[in-house]
Amino acid sequence: MIETRRAVAGDAAELVRLRAVMLSAMAGQPVEPGPWQQEALALLQTRLGEPEPVMAAYVVDVPGGAGLAACAVGTIDVRLGGPANPSGRTGYVYNVVTDVAYRRRGYSRACMEALLGWFAERGVTTVDLRATGDGEPLYRSLGFAPVSYTALRLAAGRR
Numbered sequence: 063m064i065e066t067r068r069a070v071a072g073d074a075a076e077l078v079r080l081r082a083v084m085l086s087a088m089a090g091q092p093v094e095p096g097p098w099q100q101e102a103l104a105l106l107q108t109r110l111g112e113p114e115p116v117m118a119a120y121v122v123d124v125p126g127g128a129g130l131a132a133c134a135v136g137t138i139d140v141r142l143g144g145p146a147n148p149s150g151r152t153g154y155v156y157n158v159v160t161d162v163a164y165r166r167r168g169y170s171r172a173c174m175e176a177l178l179g180w181f182a183e184r185g186v187t188t189v190d191l192r193a194t195g196d197g198e199p200l201y202r203s204l205g206f207a208p209v210s211y212t213a214l215r216l217a218a219g220r221r
Contacts, residue, residue: 064172068180069119069133074106076130077119077157084159088194109137119157120176122169132160132169134177138186146188153181153189158197171200178204 069077078099085093109117119135135157143150155177160169181189192213193201 064122064168066120066122066172066176068176069110069121069135071107071111073119073121073130074103074110077106077121077133077135078102080130080133080159080161081157083161084157087159087196118177118180120173120180122160122164122172124161124164130161131164132173134158134170134173136177136181136189138181138184149185149187151184151186151188153186155189155191158191170197171204174200174204 081102082093082095082099106117106119109115110119116138117135119133121130122132123129124131134155136153136155139152139154141147141150141152155174158170158174160167178189189206190209191201191206193206
């Protein structure tokens with residue numbers, strides 16, 4: 063059995079490190095260090111220490127060592143309700159990553175299952191995510207399915 067735990071503010075630096083691992087894998091090259099890391103660190107330190115959190119991260123520690131082997135991070139957003147989700151409480155999963163040395167051991171699955179349990183405990187019945195090709199089989203096996211709308215993004219300065 064894989065042991066997961068809920069991350070605390072003291073895990074923020076390792077969560078940022080794992081985010082760089084994920085972003086590098088998605089880009090096919092190492093991501094540049096920069097201000098994004100300090101912003102992410104500050105946000106994680108604040109959000110993971112809140113008494114009534116709307117963000118949670120579940121992690122697997124490096125076996126027999128220091129640091130994190132894997133994580134899954136998610137937030138709760140309150141949107142206008144609708145027929146399929148009357149409360150409007152919607153989860154969003156991001157930053158699911160396992161360090162290269164620890165892949166193919168079920169760590170991301172264990173983190174995801176713990177995070178989905180956290181959402182369920184808070185009455186969140188709809189959870190969204192964006193999947194890479196590598197991650198899609200895991201998410202589908204957990205019950206995620208394609209939705210019928212197109213995701214679009216507006217980035218500042220592109221208008």
